[in-house]
Amino acid sequence: MTVTKITFFDIPTVLPVPTSPNTWKVRLALNYKGLCYQTRWVETTDIESVSKSLGIPPTGTSPSGVPTYTLPALIDNTFSPPAILSDSTPIIEYLERRYPDPDPTHVLLPSGSRALQALFEYHVATSITAHLLPVMVMHMYSKKTPRDRAHFRQRMEAAFGKKLEDIELKGRDREEAWKRIEGSFDLLSKLLEKNVHGIYFMGENLSLADCMLGGLMLTLRYDSPDEAWLKVVSWNNGRWARYMAALEKWAVVH
Numbered sequence: 001m002t003v004t005k006i007t008f009f010d011i012p013t014v015l016p017v018p019t020s021p022n023t024w025k026v027r028l029a030l031n032y033k034g035l036c037y038q039t040r041w042v043e044t045t046d047i048e049s050v051s052k053s054l055g056i057p058p059t060g061t062s063p064s065g066v067p068t069y070t071l072p073a074l075i076d077n078t079f080s081p082p083a084i085l086s087d088s089t090p091i092i093e094y095l096e097r098r099y100p101d102p103d104p105t106h107v108l109l110p111s112g113s114r115a116l117q118a119l120f121e122y123h124v125a126t127s128i129t130a131h132l133l134p135v136m137v138m139h140m141y142s143k144k145t146p147r148d149r150a151h152f153r154q155r156m157e158a159a160f161g162k163k164l165e166d167i168e169l170k171g172r173d174r175e176e177a178w179k180r181i182e183g184s185f186d187l188l189s190k191l192l193e194k195n196v197h198g199i200y201f202m203g204e205n206l207s208l209a210d211c212m213l214g215g216l217m218l219t220l221r222y223d224s225p226d227e228a229w230l231k232v233v234s235w236n237n238g239r240w241a242r243y244m245a246a247l248e249k250w251a252v253v254h
């Protein structure tokens with residue numbers, strides 16, 4: 001394990017593990033790279049104030065032009081001045097730059113693959129992540145800390161103009177939404193079959209794409225073990241259970 005002074009900012013839940021896809025994406029990368037880091041847990045309610053107090057940059061702007069703050073974030077005090085970063089992909093790019101693996105096959109962003117990795121991320125975000133809220137909202141809510149539950153309910157109800165419980169699809173609409181999500185996993189599975197060797201998107205070596213999809217899968221597994229995860233592992237002849245098993249050694253919380 002490489003000794004560093006890295007603080008990684010993640011969101012706590014009522015479980016012993018986090019459930020945020022973007023923080024899992026970076027955690028998988030940190031663990032894969034064998035970096036030593038400590039986690040600072042920040043409830044969603046406090047992300048903005050903690051980020052501002054530490055000089056962590058915003059990751060977006062609200063429609064009214066106000067800067068918005070998200071996790072993951074990372075502060076690396078190994079060097080002077082410290083690196084202070086937010087946004088999952090730039091954090092992973094930084095880690096790759098600062099801590100290249102001596103083994104040239106252990107590269108999360110192989111040279112020349114950034115556009116394809118970005119295209120993959122865009123595809124998963126628009127074909128899977130964007131469709132999850134109406135089937136996951138109550139699962140997500142139930143795993144949040146009590147403070148974050150209140151914050152989540154208030155923001156979601158303001159955004160959708162209805163009660164949290166009514167954002168969630170039920171009955172036939174719910175099954176149809178799951179079918180669409182299954183279709184997106186089917187496509188990924190078909191594409192993975194094109195690789196002759198290896199279980200990952202770039203074959204035998206983990207890449208950013210796997211950190212992203214792996215992070216999303218960990219969210220499904222921990223937020224919704226008895227619905228989402230049961231479905232995912234039943235799809236594509238168990239491909240996703242095998243895929244997750246391959247990532248398991250890096251899916252740990254330090």
Ligand SMILES: N[C@@H](CCC(=O)N[C@@H](CS)C(=O)NCC(=O)O)C(=O)O
Pocket residue numbers: 020021022023044047059069070071072086087088089
């Ligand atoms: N582009 C950012 C997005 C990060 C993001 O959306 N993080 C969520 C948790 S997975 C968050 O911090 N949400 C805080 C909030 O909704 O206030 C990244 O890739 O890191």
